[in-house]
Structure formats: C-alpha cells, structure tokens
Amino acid sequence: MFARLTRFAAAAVLGMAATIAHAEERVVNVYNWSDYIAKDTLEKFTKETGIKVNYDTYGENEALEAKLLAGKSGYDVVFPSASPFFAHQVKAGVYQKLDQAKIPNAKGLSKETMASLAKVDPGNAFGVPYMIAATGIGYNVDMVKKVMPDAPTGSWAMLFDPAVASRLKSCGVSLLDTPTEAVPAMLAFQGRDPMEQTKESLDAVMGALAPLRGNYRFIHSEKYRDALASGDICVAHGYVGDLVQVRERAAKAKKPQTIAIAIPKEGAIVNIDVMAIPADAPHADEAHAFINFILRPDIVAEITNETGYANAVPAADTLVDEALSKDPVIYPPQEMQAKLYTAPPPAGLDFDRARARAWSKFKAAKK
Amino acid sequence: MRVATWRRDLGRKALLAVPYAWLVLFFLLPFLIVAKISLSESRVGIPPYEPMVQADGLHVTAQGFAQLFVDDLYVGAYLNSLTIAGLATLLCLLIGYPMALAIARAREDRRGPLLMLVILPFWTSFLIRVYAWMGILKDEGLLNHLLMALGLISEPLVILNTDIAVYVGIVYSYLPFMVLPLYATLEKLDPSLLEAAADLGARPWRAFLSVTLPLSVPGIVAGSLLVFIPAVGEYVIPGLLGGGDTNMLGTALWDVFSLTRDWPGAAALAVAMLAALVVPIAVFQRLQSRLEREGER
Numbered sequence: 001m002f003a004r005l006t007r008f009a010a011a012a013v014l015g016m017a018a019t020i021a022h023a024e025e026r027v028v029n030v031y032n033w034s035d036y037i038a039k040d041t042l043e044k045f046t047k048e049t050g051i052k053v054n055y056d057t058y059g060e061n062e063a064l065e066a067k068l069l070a071g072k073s074g075y076d077v078v079f080p081s082a083s084p085f086f087a088h089q090v091k092a093g094v095y096q097k098l099d100q101a102k103i104p105n106a107k108g109l110s111k112e113t114m115a116s117l118a119k120v121d122p123g124n125a126f127g128v129p130y131m132i133a134a135t136g137i138g139y140n141v142d143m144v145k146k147v148m149p150d151a152p153t154g155s156w157a158m159l160f161d162p163a164v165a166s167r168l169k170s171c172g173v174s175l176l177d178t179p180t181e182a183v184p185a186m187l188a189f190q191g192r193d194p195m196e197q198t199k200e201s202l203d204a205v206m207g208a209l210a211p212l213r214g215n216y217r218f219i220h221s222e223k224y225r226d227a228l229a230s231g232d233i234c235v236a237h238g239y240v241g242d243l244v245q246v247r248e249r250a251a252k253a254k255k256p257q258t259i260a261i262a263i264p265k266e267g268a269i270v271n272i273d274v275m276a277i278p279a280d281a282p283h284a285d286e287a288h289a290f291i292n293f294i295l296r297p298d299i300v301a302e303i304t305n306e307t308g309y310a311n312a313v314p315a316a317d318t319l320v321d322e323a324l325s326k327d328p329v330i331y332p333p334q335e336m337q338a339k340l341y342t343a344p345p346p347a348g349l350d351f352d353r354a355r356a357r358a359w360s361k362f363k364a365a366k367k
Numbered sequence: 368m369r370v371a372t373w374r375r376d377l378g379r380k381a382l383l384a385v386p387y388a389w390l391v392l393f394f395l396l397p398f399l400i401v402a403k404i405s406l407s408e409s410r411v412g413i414p415p416y417e418p419m420v421q422a423d424g425l426h427v428t429a430q431g432f433a434q435l436f437v438d439d440l441y442v443g444a445y446l447n448s449l450t451i452a453g454l455a456t457l458l459c460l461l462i463g464y465p466m467a468l469a470i471a472r473a474r475e476d477r478r479g480p481l482l483m484l485v486i487l488p489f490w491t492s493f494l495i496r497v498y499a500w501m502g503i504l505k506d507e508g509l510l511n512h513l514l515m516a517l518g519l520i521s522e523p524l525v526i527l528n529t530d531i532a533v534y535v536g537i538v539y540s541y542l543p544f545m546v547l548p549l550y551a552t553l554e555k556l557d558p559s560l561l562e563a564a565a566d567l568g569a570r571p572w573r574a575f576l577s578v579t580l581p582l583s584v585p586g587i588v589a590g591s592l593l594v595f596i597p598a599v600g601e602y603v604i605p606g607l608l609g610g611g612d613t614n615m616l617g618t619a620l621w622d623v624f625s626l627t628r629d630w631p632g633a634a635a636l637a638v639a640m641l642a643a644l645v646v647p648i649a650v651f652q653r654l655q656s657r658l659e660r661e662g663e664r
Binding site for chain 1: 412627
C-alpha cells in the first residue's frame with residue numbers, strides 16, 4: 001500500500017515537473033527564404049540556448065508581406081528585403097523596435113551596410129542586415145561571343161542599348177519582372193539618378209523600354225535560373241545570389257555552360273535582406289536571442305559559405321571560403337561598392353500605381 | 368401520411384442545406400470580405416486598408432473601381448482572357464469530344480482503364496506538370512529534338528514563352544474537365560437510338576449530327592463551363608509558359624496586389640472580374656434552362 005502511494009506521488013511529482021518544463025520550453029518562430037541558412041545553424045542555436053526553432057520558408061517577398069500586413073502572423077523573426085518591402089513594412093507599423101541591449105553582436109555589423117540600411121530605416125531601429133547581394137547580369141560566355149564578340153558585357157547596355165539587345169535577342173534575353181529592379185537599372189544606364197522616383201523619370205524609363213520589348217524573350221523573376229543554366233537564354237537580368245548558384249549548376253551540367261556574372265559599371269541595386277521582429281511577435285525575447293546568435297561571426301560565416309551570399313559582419317570575412325570572399329560579384333571591391341545603392345523606399349500609392357500600370361502595359365505589349 | 372411527407376420534406380431540405388452551407392461558408396463569405404475590401408480606402412498600415420466604420424462615419428470609396436477604367440489596360444486584359452479561355456475551351460471540346468465518344472463506345476471492360484488514363488495526370492502536382500511542359504517545349508526541348516531528328520525542321524521552333532505555349536498548357540491542363548462530363552453524358556445515350564437512325568437510312572455521320580450531338584449538349588455545356596471559368600482567371604500557366612506578354616486578368620491582378628500593395632485596388636479587380644464572368648454565365652444558364660423547358664413542352 002505504502003509503496004503504491006509513493007509510486008503515485010512520484011508519478012504526480014514527475015508529471016508536474018514535466019508540465020513546468022513544458023511551460024518553460026522556449027520557442028522562436030522563424031520565417032525565412034528557402035535555402036537561405038546553413039544546415040546546422042538551427043541545431044546549434046537550440047543546443048546553445050535551449051530555445052526550440054519552428055522554421056518556415058517562403059519564396060517571395062510578396063508572400064511574406066501579405067502575411068505581415070494581414071497581421072497576427074505568429075512569426076518572431078522574418079527576413080524581408082530592405083527596399084521597398086522592409087521600408088514599406090516599417091512605415092505600416094509591422095515591426096517592433098529592436099532592443100539593442102539584447103543584440104550585442106550587432107556592434108560588429110559593417111558601418112557602410114548599416115548606413116545604407118538607415119536610408120529606409122532611420123537609426124537602424126527596426127532591422128539588422130542578414131545577407132547582401134547585388135542585382136546584375138548573368139550571361140552565357142560562349143553564346144554571347146558567338147552572336148556579338150564585342151558585346152559590352154560589363155554594362156546595362158547588354159539589356160538596354162537597342163543596338164546590343166537587338167543582336168543578343170537571337171540567343172535569348174530575359175528581364176526581372178519587377179519595376180523596382182528594372183526602372184532603377186534603366187535610370188543608371190541613362191546616366192540619371194537611379195533613386196529618382198518622379199513621373200518624369202518614370203516616363204523617360206518606360207519610353208526607352210517600350211521599343212525594346214520585342215528583344216526580351218520573357219519577363220519573369222524565377223524562370224531565368226533554369227533557362228540560363230541550360231542554355232535556353234544567353235543574357236539574364238537577375239539577382240547575383242541566384243546567378244552564383246546558376247553559374248555553379250551550369251558548370252556541372254551534362255552539357256556544361258560557362259556563365260559569367262557582371263555587376264554593371266553604371267551602378268546597381270544592392271539587396272539587403274533584413275532580420276526584423278514583428279510588433280505582435282509572441283516570443284520577442286527569443287527572437288532577439290536568435291538574431292544575436294546569427295550575427296556571431298562564426299555562425300554568419302557558415303551561412304555565407306553555404307548560400308553564397310555575402311554577410312555584413314566584417315569579423316566573419318576571414319572565416320569565409322576564399323573562393324567566395326575573393327569573388328568580386330559576391331564581395332564587390334571598394335570602387336564597385338561606391339556604385340551600389342539600396343533601392344529607394346516606396347514613393348507613395350499614386351506613384352506605385354502609375355509605375356505598376358506602366359509596367360503591366362510594357363509587359364503586355366505584343367512582342 | 369401528412370407527417371411522413373413533412374418528414375421527407377425536412378430530410379430533403381436538410382440534405383440540400385449542406386451544399387448551401389458549403390457555398391455560403393467557402394464562397395459567399397470570402398467574396399463578401401473581398402467586396403468589402405474593394406470599397407475601402409487604401410492606407411499604409413495593418414491591414415493595408417481603412418476600417419469601413421469609424422467614429423467619424425462611414426469610410427467607403429469607389430477609387431479601387433475607378434482606377435480599373437483609367438485606360439484600357441484592364442479592359443484589354445479582360446477581353447484577352449475571354450479570347451484565350453474561349454479558344455482554349457473550343458480546342459478542349461474539339462480534342463475532348465472524340466476522346467469521350469471513343470471511351471463511351473469502347474468495350475465495357477476497357478472503359479474503366481481508359482477513364483483512369485484521363486484522370487491519371489491528376490496524381491502529379493499541377494505545377495510539376497506545367498514545368499514538364501517547359502522541358503518539352505523549350506528550344507532544346509523534347510519536341511524540338513524529336514522534330515529535328517525526324518528532319519521536319521532544321522532550326523528549333525520557338526514555342527516556349529509564346530502564346531502558343533500558353534494554349535498548349537491550358538488545353539492540356541483542363542482537358543479532363545471537358546472529357547469527364549462529356550463521357551458521363553455520352554455513356555448514358557441509348558445505343559438503340561443510333562440503331563433506329565441507321566434503320567431509317569441515316570449514315571453514321573448524319574446519325575451523329577442529328578442524334579448524338581444534340582443529346583450530348585448538356586455534357587458540352589458542363590464541360591465548357593468547367594474549362595472556361597478557371598481558364599479565364601488562369602495565372603500560373605501564362606506566367607510559366609508565356610513570355611510575360613500574355614495579358615490576362617490573373618496576371619494583372621497579381622501585379623496590382625504585389626507591386627502597389629493596393630489591396631482595395633486588387634480586390635476591386637477581383638470583384639469586377641467575377642461580376643464580368645458570373646453575370647453572363649448566369650444569364651446563359653437561365654436562357655438555356657428556359658429553352659429546355661420550352662423544348663419539353
């Protein structure tokens with residue numbers, strides 16, 4: 001009888017302990033781009049902090065934004081691109097101010113990156129940089145050489161000079177399907193301020209783009225990866241992070257293709273993906289701990305090594321594979337960095353509407 | 368006796384209530400929410416539109432609808448969607464009718480497997496099937512390799528990223544929706560009607576035109592609607608197989624939603640699209656049922 005009682009009591013105590021442990025189990029809900037972290041990052045984080053990570057992924061900024069703007073997403077850490085997405089979301093009140101005291105590793109972030117991020121988030125109050133990649137041009141070296149041996153491969157002229165684009169057309173040219181990339185690129189090609197967002201500059205860009213429409217085999221933000229890797233197109237407007245992966249894949253393909261990447265000399269957009277905490281995040285403390293962990297040089301270097309994207313922690317540079325850190329399209333040299341700019345924040349609904357409409361019309365014009 | 372009828376009535380009503388409840392919950396309610404957003408004012412915030420009822424009164428605007436008619440972009444997209452969906456439906460009918468007829472006339476033990484073959488593609492994801500077409504239609508793809516190996520062409524045909532590829536994708540994807548209702552109608556046709564026609568001297572072609580075809584009209588209508596309606600709003604196929612110049616309502620809607628974050632504008636386009644589709648279809652249905660009733664009389 002007594003033995004049975006003790007056993008009962010022991011079970012009860014154990015049960016209670018389990019409940020307490022359960023109540024104290026710390027979790028963080030992370031929503032990140034797909035293929036955008038190292039294999040064991042999450043495991044290491046849980047091992048060191050005891051915080052369990054629920055990890056979801058998305059493929060497009062729009063998918064994240066729709067969830068955030070609808071509210072109560074339930075996520076604690078998200079990774080929007082700085083502009084126009086993060087910029088707009090900050091204005092919409094989506095995020096909470098970061099508690100800098102809980103992110104001591106943020107002190108190790110590159111001053112330059114923080115400064116360009118501050119253009120869309122004054123004082124870096126709401127986000128810290130995660131990974132960085134420019135937008136540029138990927139091209140098939142042999143196919144381009146065959147069609148146009150003297151092609152200006154280091155320039156936006158590949159896409160926007162009628163004399164060049166009309167020749168490259170025969171081996172296939174593609175554009176990214178977003179005016180937030182195409183419009184500043186065209187402005188840079190025209191020698192204007194790529195950050196300009198006026199009706200006049202928009203008209204100038206769309207006027208120059210309209211007669212070029214027939215040269216673009218397709219306008220799409222994802223299809224170019226397969227098409228370029230398999231030799232179906234020869235020039236693609238694309239995200240350098242994606243293009244690096246395309247270059248690798250194309251080299252290993254059954255029919256190997258040599259893909260080269262250029263960040264155009266006229267200047268290009270640099271996309272900073274940001275880590276931020278939604279205002280209604282259920283686990284803000286854990287979110288801060290997660291961000292702080294990611295910003296540790298050894299951790300962020302592993303992510304760079306696996307994804308091929310540059311990070312914004314200078315102390316991590318020596319830990320990054322040399323093949324990556326010496327690659328000028330991943331870690332642009334000083335003189336190129338001066339020509340990289342963050343996309344301008346949204347100018348307002350009227351301009352956005354005019355630009356979206358002009359873009360839809362440009363796309364819809366028959367080839 | 369009375370009670371029994373009353374009970375039967377109640378049972379029938381309860382059974383009918385199920386699909387109605389389904390429609391209200393999963394169609395009407397979401398639609399009303401979208402309709403409400405379409406009349407709201409845009410703002411920068413969560414959610415990205417003003418609440419309709421506020422302390423200072425009702426906030427309602429038709430701005431979202433007004434911007435649809437600023438120029439011919441969306442009207443063009445609407446007409447283009449109707450054209451593409453209409454032509455694709457016609458192609459589905461031309462391909463699907465002989466298929467359905469062949470299955471319906473096949474030996475009874477073969478019909479099951481044949482129908483299975485029609486349904487089989489549904490076991491793979493729609494997206495993967497569209498991607499497979501990219502592999503078939505591209506310049507260095509299966510089709511071009513085959514045609515070149517046969518010596519029919521010397522240069523690869525550019526099919527991918529054109530409207531032709533969009534048609535191929537839509538016809539392929541929606542063909543089963545045409546074949547199945549057609550088969551259901553054709554299979555029920557009494558073969559003795561055709562025998563009677565033959566006895567009266569009608570050649571097979573004549574018998575088909577004056578017996579089989581008229582009797583299969585309900586199947587044609589059902590199949591055409593099942594293909595036409597989703598094809599009008601198609602978004603994935605023009606995106607992946609087209610070259611970006613296929614201006615359809617689905618793609619236009621996505622541009623508004625993603626490029627401007629203008630939820631009311633995008634909602635207005637969605638409501639307008641639905642109205643522009645549902646109204647003609649409802650009128651058509653009503654006309655058809657009236658004709659049928661008159662035919663019975």
